[in-house]
Amino acid sequence: MNKMDSSQTTVTPPIAEKRPQVLELHGDKRIDNYFWMRDHQDPKTIAYLEAENAYTQAKIQHTEAFQQQLYEEMLSRIKETDLSVPYRKDEYYYYSRTEEGKAYPIYCRQKGSLDAPEEVLLDQNELAQGHDFFSIGVLQVSPNHQILAYSVDTTGSERYTLFFLDLNTRQLYPESISDTYFSLAWANDNQTVFYTKLDDANRPFQLFRHTLATDVNEDILIYHEPDDIYYLAVGKTRSQAYILLSLGSKITSEVHYLDANNPTGKFQLFHPRSTGVEYDIDHHNDYFYIVTNEQAINFKLMKTPVNSPSKENWQTVIPHREDVMLSGISLFANHLVIYERKDGLPIGRVQNLKTGEEHNITFPEPTYSFFEGSNPEFDTTTLRIHYTSLITPPSVFDYDMETNERELKKETEVLGGYDRTQYNSEKLMAPAPDGTQIPISIVYKKGIKKDGKNPLYLTGYGAYGASYPASFSSTRLSLLDRGIVFAIAHVRGGGEMGRKWYEDGKFLHKKNTFTDFIACAEYLISEGWTTSNKLAISGGSAGGLLMGAVVNMRPDLFKVVVADVPFVDVVTTILDTSLPLSAMEWEEWGNPNDKVYYDYMKSYSPYDNVEAKDYPDMLITAGLNDARVKYWEPAKWTAKLRELKTDDNILLLKTNMGAGHSGASGRYESLKELAFEYAFVLDRLGVEKRPGIRDRD
Incomplete structure (x- = not known):
């Protein structure tokens, strides 16, 4: 194929001004050349962000028609x-x-x-x-x-x-x-x-x-x-x-x-x-x-x-x-609904509070997600639940708590003739360095061969005890139909396998999150699902921290990285108690005022560990009004990567100058942002524009 090559556009990347700032704690002096970017009143801060946006636009301009194609493709599946x-x-x-x-x-x-x-x-x-x-x-x-x-x-x-x-x-x-x-x-x-x-x-x-x-x-x-x-x-x-x-x-x-x-x-x-x-x-x-x-x-x-x-x-x-793990309960006049997690999957039970009788809410697929819907009424025997999987569109059921029968009220319609029988989903287990088995949820179009030639898109999160849901996405079909395998690494730090799974990926065990993700990538390669030069990874917020950490540790393992609003300046941010990700976060990551935690956090903080070496193709996003991960974290990280990286691979920073942590509001603008990211990933992987055709070897 004639791959779209962004190198056809010759543009000089922005070079951020260095203003060395000495940050000292526990006798350790860190030099932060880009600390000044925290001041959004400084005209040079906005000028830098705008220069990066202009550079991004120039480098990705050749994909504009492809972005529009992806946008229209994804929109066409939605019943507007x-x-x-x-x-x-x-x-x-x-x-x-x-x-x-x-x-x-x-x-x-x-x-x-x-x-x-x-x-x-x-x-x-x-x-x-x-x-x-x-x-x-x-x-x-x-x-x-x-x-x-x-x-x-x-x-x-x-x-x-x-x-x-x-x-x-x-x-x-x-x-x-x-x-x-x-x-x-x-x-x-x-x-x-x-x-x-x-x-x-x-x-x-x-x-x-x-x-x-x-x-x-x-x-x-x-x-x-x-x-x-x-x-x-x-x-x-x-x-x-x-x-x-x-x-x-x-x-x-x-x-x-x-x-x-x-x-x-x-x-x-x-x-x-x-x-x-x-x-x-x-x-x-x-x-x-x-x-x-x-x-x-x-x-x-x-x-x-x-x-x-x-x-x-x-x-x-x-x-x-x-x-x-007992995840929570829901009380009604005559029933108790019990939400639990076992073997990496959400499960449910209903107990009759008068008779004590119980029954399970069961689901047929190997990996899935379900949660309670809107149930404002107390005196009712009907439980509204939502169910989805990697191949089943979001479905709303009314569940009779007396008879154990469920009625499908609606399955989200996917326009364009979506046929779930054309796709497979599986649950895999990858061995971590310490022997722990890490679950992977995976979905792909039937006909995929484990010959090491498939492009694969791997994502993860691994923080706050949050479980990454194995849920359906109609937009993801634009990847699957082009022969891309999609996988979720349910790494430690999340809550998929119970509370200990979370505890084993926080504080002084945080690096398990990163090594688990690397282990999942290596397992997928060893099992023939993909190879490193066809592997794209993505994560946002604390998942962006995951991206930053693994790309520092194993930049050779990945071809493309997307880090959305990434929490990458860990030590400096958590030391600043005027920010949302500060004092409260001490109970997630540790208090860096304690030297033990300071040294450990500094050893994995993506911004502090950028080195002079080759990095993959990277797209980094930020929101100027982001209250959770301030814009300067991805901006500083990008500037430091530009300063030190030794490769000619593409590095882009895209800042939404009018939005926050979740990006654009409104379904159309959100789709355009996703089309932009997909176009970047597919371009760098060398995947055909047209769905249904895998890139030629």
Whole structure:
């Protein structure tokens, strides 16, 4: 094939100015030549980002037609005018719908039945007019269904402004509340709301009580959390009986509760925080149920009387198990739903609270993802669940908790004649250096041979105990149909194999995450799935840290790397407690003020370990308004790579100058960003433009 070669475009890459800054801790002096990029008020900072964007555009210009082809291809699979499955709450059926040509959802409801006239609650497209970025945070209707609380972010900074809309008059209440987070709870009086405010580091740290149609300056501060490592959230039990104030760090939690019928009452402490002990509570009739890891690394379930909830009255419902992790529970009037993980897969059980009888929610595929859908009603026997796999489009089921029967309400339609029987998904196990078996979820088009000639796209995350879902993506078909094998490395640091899996990939075990990923790549090569010169890898945020670490450790192993909003300047960022990824992150990565952690973190921090050597083709992305991973981390990393790398491979930095951590808002702009990344990867792998043809040997 005549491969699209970006070298045809001769452009000089930007060279960032060096301004050496000495950073010293524990007697160790680090020289940071690009520390100055943190100042976005410095004209040279924006000039550098814009120069990198211009360079990226010039180097990728030859793929513009291919990008458009990919965009149209991916868009053509999406049913642009579509409807979500309505869920019932009291007399109303709530749902969202999309319309062709409109970038955002329209939120609606019908009263009494699905044959009733539609009422539009909120048209996000109208609100987004005039904004390059638009995101909805809170979207909650009052208990009497007459008032809508919603919040918006127009920059990508994740600082939301809260509004209240009278659904009868369609008039906004006069007040709005700025600098809120996406956490809110209505009291049962339909006039009182509890909301959270952000501090300067974007940490939700205060809980306020607001009465509708009153001056927000008169709102009552209910709780202030002074400890920088704790985040604050507010919610409500499905029973509607209690409002819950939840406080949590990475390893410790604390809950306060309030009678939802008495919003001016005082929140009661459920159980005081104890370092390393996590718990959540929910309510059912005369009991609180508690999911906790106290003396139970994989969590256990307890319950205690509402009128005497102190620790001495806690009773065991589900004991701790070494081979099963209790992920959470869901309580209904007559049923308890239990969510667990076993052997790397999510599983579910339903228990009848009257008879004690149980049954499992089972699924047929070797690797999949399922989670609870919208279930606002307490007194119901129907459980709404969502299911998907690498080859099964997102599917919504109503599950009868009495009969163990499920009804498919909707499977997301994939236009263009998608046939799942043309694809295979498997679960593989790769041996890590210490002998641990690392799960890999893999999907490919039938007919692929394990001859070492397939291009392969490998991704992973491995942080915060988050499990990387094995879920369907219609956009991914643009890879699979071109003969690319897609794989997910479920590395340690995630939660796929239980809590210990997470513990074994954090703190002073963090390097397991990186060596696990490398082991997965080596295994896929050794088994004939691909070869290093056809291997692309990708990860975002903490997954971007994973990309940065493995590309420093084994740059020879990969052909192409995509690092989206990567957390790569680990030591400097976590030392700065004015940033969101700082004090709270000490319980994930370690506190670098402790020399043991400082030395360990510095030994893998991607920015600190860039060396004068060859690196693969790389695409790095950033968001100027990113509140989670500041733009300067990918920018500094790119500048240092340019300074030191010894190869002629392509290195691109693409900064979205009007968005944050999640990139562009709106489905069309998001697709364009993905088409850009796919075009880069396919170009560098030398894969044919047309689907259905593998690159010639």
